[in-house]
Amino acid sequence: MQLYTYIRSLIQDGAIKDGEKLPSIRSLKGQLNISKTTIETAYHMLLEEGYVFSKQRSGLIVVNPLLPQPANRSASLNEPTGSDLSRTQVDNKDHIDFNLLTVDGESFPIRIWKSIIGESLSNHCQFIHQYGESHGEYSLRESISTYLRNSRGVTCSPEQIVIGSGISYSVQLLSRLIGERSFIGIEKHGIAQVRQVFSQNNFHLIPISMHDDQHFENVLTKNKINILYVTPSHRPTGSPLPFGKRQEMLQWAYKNNGYIIEDDYDGELRLSGKPVPSLQGLDKNGVVIYIGTFSKVFTPALRLNYMILPPSLLEKLQNLDYILSGPSRIDQWAMQLFISRGHWYRHLRRMRKLYRIKHDFLVQLLHRHLPASVRVEFSGSGLHIELSITTKISTEKLIELARNEGVLVYGGQDAQTHSDQNEAKIYLGFGGIKEKDMERGVLLLKKAWSEVLNIEV
DSSP states (O other), X not given: XXXXXXXXXXXXXXXXXXXXXXXXXXXXXXXXXXXXXXXXXXXXXXXXXXXXXXXXXXXXXXXXXXXXXXXXXXXXXXXXXXXXXXXXXXXXXXXXXXXXXXOOTTOOOHHHHHHHHXXXXXXXXXXXXXXXXXXXXXXHHHHHHHHHHHHTOXXXXXXXXXXXXXXXXHHHHHHHHHOTTOEEEEETXXXXXXXXXXXXXXXXXXXXXXXXXXXXXXXXXXXXXXXXXXXXXXXXXXXXOOHHXXXXXXXXXXXXXXXXXEEOTTTTOBXXXXXXXXXXXXXXXXXXXXXXXXTTTTOGGGOOEEEEOOHHHHHXXXXXXXXXXXXXXXXXXXXXXXXXXXXXXXXHHHHHHHHHHHHHHHHHHHHHHSOTTEEEOOOXXXXXXXXXXXXXXXXXXXXXXXXXXXXXXXXXXXXXXXXXXXXXXXXEEOTTOOHHHHHHHHHHHHXXXXXXXXXXX
């Protein structure tokens, strides 16, 4: 709300002129050191109220044709010098943030990684002056192929893998392979932070329900959807997508020449039992595009992900080789060595144990301090917990009350259009928060929601 109000006032006062482009989410996130979700929400509110409009390939453009720029005000979002903006930055730093995107900051194997980087440079010193393969280093693609086959049930050859620098890179490449202006179905109330990425690449987003068993295929056909974006191993509650629904998706794709994008961004982080096998492993006709990343288990700072293309798209990729731009060869050499030496598997086991402890501790705190009207949904994987709250208070209001008490919690992507007026959905990430801050954060939530949920403080 602070960011939205600040930008709105700049537009209303004419400090941001008509036709001026707002900074990208990435650049504003870097300037203000606040979460991507916060910026996306503020931008969405401005978009809905008509202060900006979305322009293809350009981003958000300010609409303010009637007000001239005043001479006594020079503030700009691209030059964040205003006191309000500084206060926003400080305020967010002071909050306890149950961010859905952060990972544990103290678990990175820095000593091993430094050693691996040095050894990789020594092993490949004769190639350090050369560009790498456009699809990514073949040795890394071999290691990823073997790993995914053993751990995720993914069937692919190294030639099908494209190494990238994140989901934005992968989606941009898909827009060229599949074609812009495609209609893509995406789960209602999902939490994956990808919608703006798809929109910026000219995909038309159609929210769909995964619970409508009788009319699922009809909804897809009626809306002319030719691509599905799904996270089968980890949906908002943390539970995987049932086998029957997976088969239904595949049959739809087979009959309608569709594609399914399987984003397995934290499929390895199954906190109880074995990881759920991938949807791609069930695909017999080459319709699933599988995307994975090292960001959740390892570190987002590496900016290293991978995409597995079915044979039909791999053929098209040959004509687009000129647009491929893989990440650092040094990082790729190091990750390949990290995997081949067994460090990756040991690190993965350690992170599962660490996050299981964090998850269980947060669940205990929530059960201890919040009433029965706040239900903790089953969460067997990933780095967040879903709360289903029986109340007539909106999700946005609960988030606002929490923020006012110094806690940042989050809603789903469709929070404003949630159909159930007697239930709100709140999401708490636990990957990057310390246990002492968890406890303080839950106690502050109890205080923030005490009146609307009838909690005794």
